[in-house]
Amino acid sequence: MIDVDRVDVRAAGVTLLRPVSVQVGVGEALVVRGRNGTGKSTLLRVLAGARRPSGGTVRVGGSLVDARDRRFRRRVSAMIGLPPMAPELTVLEHVRLVAATWYSDPDESRAVEGGLLAELGLDALSARFPHELSSGQTQLFGLALLLARPFDVLLLDEPEQRLDPEHVHTIIRVLRARRDAGATLVAATHSSVLADALADRTLELDAAA
Numbered sequence: 001m002i003d004v005d006r007v008d009v010r011a012a013g014v015t016l017l018r019p020v021s022v023q024v025g026v027g028e029a030l031v032v033r034g035r036n037g038t039g040k041s042t043l044l045r046v047l048a049g050a051r052r053p054s055g056g057t058v059r060v061g062g063s064l065v066d067a068r069d070r071r072f073r074r075r076v077s078a079m080i081g082l083p084p085m086a087p088e089l090t091v092l093e094h095v096r097l098v099a100a101t102w103y104s105d106p107d108e109s110r111a112v113e114g115g116l117l118a119e120l121g122l123d124a125l126s127a128r129f130p131h132e133l134s135s136g137q138t139q140l141f142g143l144a145l146l147l148a149r150p151f152d153v154l155l156l157d158e159p160e161q162r163l164d165p166e167h168v169h170t171i172i173r174v175l176r177a178r179r180d181a182g183a184t185l186v187a188a189t190h191s192s193v194l195a196d197a198l199a200d201r202t203l204e205l206d207a208a209a
């Protein structure tokens with residue numbers, strides 16, 4: 001599903017990501033590890049089409065990455081940092097907005113909304129505004145937006161951020177379910193718990209020379 005071929009990223013004489021090649025099959029989870037500054041977020045941005053590599057190519061489903069292409073956007077759902085939030089919309093309204101944008105059938109959209117909020121333990125918070133959430137709740141809310149739409153590929157940058165150990169297990173359960181349903185996952189993480197629970201394969205990034 002994902003083919004990264006000798007990709008590197010440089011800017012103004014600085015190496016953000018050393019050359020890397022990796023393939024991830026349909027329904028596989030790749031966990032990206034490495035110390036701070038080794039380029040994990042940069043690699044995810046390249047996979048999401050948010051940053052152009054300096055060299056090499058990335059193909060998703062056989063096509064070159066193109067964030068302007070609706071087929072690519074339909075295929076890839078990414079959470080790299082927290083998503084933008086509208087201060088006047090509730091948690092449920094955010095999720096509904098994303099689901100209704102992607103699912104043409106209103107019944108399907110509603111089923112996704114209700115199921116997701118319950119799965120992430122957010123159903124009691126559905127009427128809250130973003131500023132009324134704790135940092136861990138905000139992280140779960142971001143994950144709800146990531147999952148409230150169709151996708152073949154999930155890209156996640158440190159999804160365990162802000163979460164207590166119990167909620168790390170919640171997201172492991174949620175992400176495993178998506179992988180077992182056929183989604184391809186790429187997750188950068190500093191959590192051994194998450195890596196051990198999720199990784200079909202691991203990519204270890206080295207510090208820039």
Ligand SMILES: Nc1ncnc2c1ncn2[C@@H]1O[C@H](COP(=O)(O)OP(=O)(O)OP(=O)(O)O)[C@@H](O)[C@H]1O
Pocket residue numbers: 011014015016017034035036037038039040041042043
């Ligand atoms: N816009 C930029 N311009 C120049 N250098 C950058 C830029 N963004 C990131 N970097 C550098 O690129 C390198 C890789 O950064 P990146 O955020 O991808 O690392 P990371 O592995 O995700 O780190 P962390 O584990 O701390 O999240 C770092 O050395 C960083 O300082």
